[in-house]
Amino acid sequence: MTSRLALKNISKRYPAVVANDGVDLTVQPGEIHAVLGENGAGKSTLMKIIYGVTAPDSGQVFWDGQEIHVSSPAAARQLGIGMVFQHFSLFDTLTVTENIALGLPQGTRLDELERRIADTANEYGLDLEPSRHVHTLSVGECQRVEIVRALLGRPRLLILDEPTSVLTPQAVGKLFDTLRQLASEGCSILYISHKLDEIRALCHTCTVMRGGKVTGVCKPGEQTEASLSRLMIGAEPPVVTHRPAPPREKLLSVHQLSLGKAHPFATELSNISFDVHAGEILGIAGVSGNGQQELLAVLSGEDTRADPNAVWFDGQAVGRRSAAWRRARGMAFVPEERLGRGAVPELSLAQNILLSHQDNSTIRRGFIRKGEISRLAGEIIERFGVKAAGPQAQAGSLSGGNLQKYIIGREVTRRPKALLVAQPTWGVDVGAAAQIRSELLALRDAGCALLIISEELDELFQVSDRLIVIAKGRVSPAIKTAEADLDLIGQWMSGLWAGSAATESAHV
Structure with a gap:
């Protein structure tokens, strides 16, 4: 069988690093092929070479058995190559439809494109509003835009760079169904992920990279997560130990916080109350776009429209205080958008x-x-x-x-006295994820109050002392992590908890 894509001896050097060093990679039609490696192993550089973003210093690229030179992403798309980047390439001031139109031929009618976007999103279970401006979207929603944009081109090779890093388990399941369907129709898929369980469940073949070189090719279904980890980082991932500790005084409190939309597509916050104690990690679960961004903006001081007494930090009402004021008094925060x-x-x-x-x-x-x-x-x-x-x-x-x-x-x-973190291990490899979680736990043990917003439920269960769920701008009651399970949290992520508006309407 003629391969869909073959790379021969690809090398790419930068002044301070050799990103790719004589890389060989072969992908067959209809194959879901994983590329696995720790951060900085050269995976993303290799994908950018395939997609025409970066030119290799040496080596050959073959497409359907013929040597090619991919000069640009536009040339890649003409061949039938689509790519979903880990860092999104979207213009904040344009709508979803307008962003997608930028990669299409001139003269594309926006009203017809909007219908195509909605149909494709519905077909693959990716909730998306084509008329929304990108600056109003969460990271998870931006990821859906990139995926739908790639799927609209009906690609023959689809490159996915950490596609599930901010998707919920339910959305991941739908995406996997989509990818299996595409593969059955003959589309080849290059899948980059640090999530070893995903690679084992989804991919037919796996190429492992370390330090810019290929260190092995295997069938992931025949491997364990431990053996894949050894191939990737040379060792099994460190064990993260969560030791229960009694919480101390309240450091961060939210009292009946309600806040209108900052823009038409924002999520309204309604009657939110919770506390975070010193020496505690409170995890917030929820489907992307349910008010996480808005809540973090209020807590960090980016949005100062809240009632002054709705947010308290270290004994002071801070609802109208600026981010700089809060930082100066010991609050720190990590937003979900890195760049x-x-x-x-x-x-x-x-x-x-x-x-x-x-x-x-x-x-x-x-x-x-x-x-x-x-x-x-x-x-x-x-x-x-x-x-x-x-x-x-x-x-x-x-x-x-x-x-x-x-x-x-x-x-x-x-x-810091308090640390607010959104998506703490987005896009990091298993070893680095374990280190970050261990550092957060060490900070907790030193008396810091941590609030972690994550769509990685396994992560929240691993590090949190208590959990709450945010759905449609409301939050569930807090529950000790030891007393929670995935089914309960999944139910709450749909807004169904005792006393919630969704539960009450379901009983009417």
Whole structure:
């Protein structure tokens, strides 16, 4: 059988790193082929070469047995190659439909395209509103836009870079059904993920990369998660130990928080109340787009429209206080968007320190202490195993997982009183995910109050002391993690808990 795609001896070098070193990869028609490797192994660079974003320094690319040179993403799409990037390529000020239209021929009618988008989204179970502006979408919803955009082109090869990193388990199941259907119709799929259980359940073949080289090819269904981990990082992932600890005083409290929409597509928050204690991790589960963004904006001080007494931090009413005021008093936060919100891509890692470390150690008498911010950046790089050229490397040059490790490290090293984190291990490999979770637990043990918003239910069950669920701008009662199970949390994610509006309407 003629392969759909074959890469021969592909190499790509950058000034500080060899991203790909003599890589061979073969994908057959109708095959779901995983590419597995730790952060910085060269997976995303290889995918960008296939999609025409980056040109290889050497090597050959074959498509249906014929050597080709993919000069641009437009040329890749003409061949029938579609790609869903880990970092989204969407314009915030345009609608979903307008963003998708940018990659289509001129003259495409937007009203017809909107119908196609809605039909495709419904066909594959991806909830999407074509008329919404992208800046109003959560990360999970942006991921759906990218997937639908790729599916609209009816690709012969679909590249998915961490497609489930912010999808719920229910959405992941629907996506897998979609991918299996596409494969049965002859579409080849290149699937990048750090989730070993997904690769074992979905993929026919797996190519493992480490340090820019291929270290093995296997059938993942015949492997265990432990054996895949050994192939990927040379060891089994570290064990994360969660030890119960009695909570201390309340550090962060929300009292009957209700807030109208900041824009037409926002989620209205309604009568939200919960507490987070020192030495506790409170996990918030929920389907993307149910008010997580809006709640985090209120808690962090990005949105100061709340009643002053609706949010309390360290004994003070802070509903109208700015993000800078809260940071200065010991609050830290990690947004779900890494580039543009969590870090400035054009600035160095050292310069990005100043987004959160603004005190006498980094700024003195109005002058930035460049040596100190470089030292801090270097410590984070070393402690969290960030693969980067050094403190002066641009944030935008890091792989998604390595940038996430750096941002988490930047906030953890502040030793905050309270830490708000959205999607803490989005796009990081199993070893790094275990390290991040261990660091969050260590921060909890040191007395920090942590609020973690995640669509990784396994992660929430692993690190949280208590859980709440957010659905349609309302929150469930809190439950001790030891007393919860996946079925209950899944039911609550649909808004069905005792006393909820959805439950009451179901009984009418």
